[in-house]
Amino acid sequence: MKLSTAIASCLSGAALLASGWASVANASDCEPLRLGAAISLTGKYATNGIHAKNGYEFAIKKIDEAGGVNIGDKCYNFDVTYYDDESKGDRGATLAERLINQDKIQYMLGPYSSGLTKAIAPVTEKYKIPMVEAEGASRSLFNKGYKYLFAVLSTSEQYLASAVALAAEKAEEAGKDPSSVKIAVAVENDPFSLDIRAGVLEDAAKFGMKAVIDEKLPRDLSDMSAILTKVKLLKPDLLIVSGHSKGAATAVRQIGEMRINVPMIAITHCEAADVTGKFGDTANDILCSTQWAETLSYEDELFGSAANYETEFKSAYPEYGDKKVPYQTAQASAAVYVFADAFERAGTLDKEAVRDAIAATDLQTFYGAIKFSEAGNNIAKPMVLRQIQNGAYNVVAPSKFASHELNWPREAQ
């Protein structure tokens, strides 16, 4: 009896192994389908550039394991040629030319940051190369009439705009008119953050709110006490800060030191700056915008649920073990998924047909719904606001996906 079960388990183990071998063999039978990407592996965007690259590679591996991309009766595997753009726009544009002209790349994945995407998009547009990008959120990318640029993420003016609505809601609950809400805005002087500012001010104008502070942060910010002193004097009801990870780190550090007591504080790049790890309780009750969170109830066939993506990604990349998987990684994976889906629907390697298939994308993914507007931005996925509650990121808005109640007003820590 014992022997037979042992044999049986051995056999099934062997069968499993064999099937494993078979699928690997299958995948390696597939022809390579070449994509190109200029991405920041060095320079100031290196951290997020590498997050994005890992996201691309993880999705490619998953697609490979699931049998590759089936176009017609042939199967393909993505093979990406990467170049390092050194976080510089001119370098990115040169490398895009090189990918297209020398390496004969027909399809591109995006770089990291709006600035780099802005530099590369005119090149891909010139050569009519479809590019699905995951890391450029500036809305200025989508008013130029580009036909070959597609972005899976929400545009940047939506990042913190929902905080304005939330502040209005809270004012009403407290029996005050939303127009009495005073807003302080401090954003970096770059396309991405200026979009955030525009989105916030537009929404604030709708409610008749007044911006009492409206300042631009310098690129090499390490001290914003000048702004925070004004915040102390003018007592706004909502403080908005956006300046990539250095903005988040500087803001949280000095908000704690200076005991800034604003009922609602909303910032970007909380996770990238690791504000909970570095500043502990000081970060509590701060609102953080995110494109994606692993607690959301999105799912798809390839990656499973958002939570499943997180677990599988972590086991593939153990260096993320004790961190959250950043949304930059998730959206990069989603971009590869969009390509795979479009190729299969197009059923051909013809560039124009693939471009049209991408434009017609209507996909549910672990990252959220993806459907492109005429301009190429994703209009199906909302931005999410999370609040740091006792060191944990809890979704509080939009209410449809909210898992926790908003703590309001924020107490000075």
Place this chain on the structure above:
Amino acid sequence: MDQIVSNISLLFEFPVVNLKILIDGLMIGALFALAAYGLALVWGVMNVKNLAQGDFVIAGGYVAWWLAGLGLPPLLGVPAAFIVMWGIGWVCYKLVISRVIERDLFTSLLATFGLAIMIAQILNLLFGSDTQSIKLPYDTIYLADGFIDIPIAKLIGVCMAAVLATGVIIFMKRSRMGQAIRATAQDARAARVMGIDTEKVYAFTFSLNSAICGAAGAIIVMVWLIQPFYGITYAIRSFVIVTAAGLGNLPGVIAAGLGIGALEQYGAHIFGIGYQQAIAVLLLLLVLVIRLIQQRRKRQSLQ
């Protein structure tokens, strides 16, 4: 324009804010002064304008941050960064600076510029491009109804900067090496004739500069934050301060450092924080113009 007017009126409406701005400015100015002090040393003694000054500061910050991560008490990071950066400065001198010291201005500028890029990228590759800081377990003192906040960590940092600066001044005045450095600065050839090993003096001076920068960086990482590409901020300030104060005028350097810190904070309050660096550069321009007018009064012959 409205914003500027309302910002100025805030200064009068809440006079205590002036004090707050001044304190913040002097604190950051103390660290600018420290980096500038090292620059003045190298500039004066070796006639090398070190464009990598700011990157030495940031490198020192990363040394302290890295050691703190390994469990070293953060305050010990300052002497540790001083020692480690001394070594790195010495290596830089032997590898690069010693070869360009006799060359023209342009060569040494290019060499130190290259050094700056190298250091920034090496830090980026080693530690990543995220911002880093050390959080010290100390409280903050609140004065004037909470308007003025002085984190004890900042206070400790400024005190350390003061101790270091005094130490270096005494060292330069009293010690044998200090005398040799000053002699070399006055006339390197004469110093050589008098038996001073100027090569050794140069190596010592450059290492000392690097060590001072390192200590400044270690203080900065405790009080503000650092990132591999933040060096330029400190390099620009150092140049402004040294140009304003002149070489060989160490008390002047300290005064100019504190002054620029305070003026920048005022500028940031009135015109917006985005113009903080512009104000530093504007000050440099102003200083240069004034210097030029001063020089014109002197009678000078063509050499």
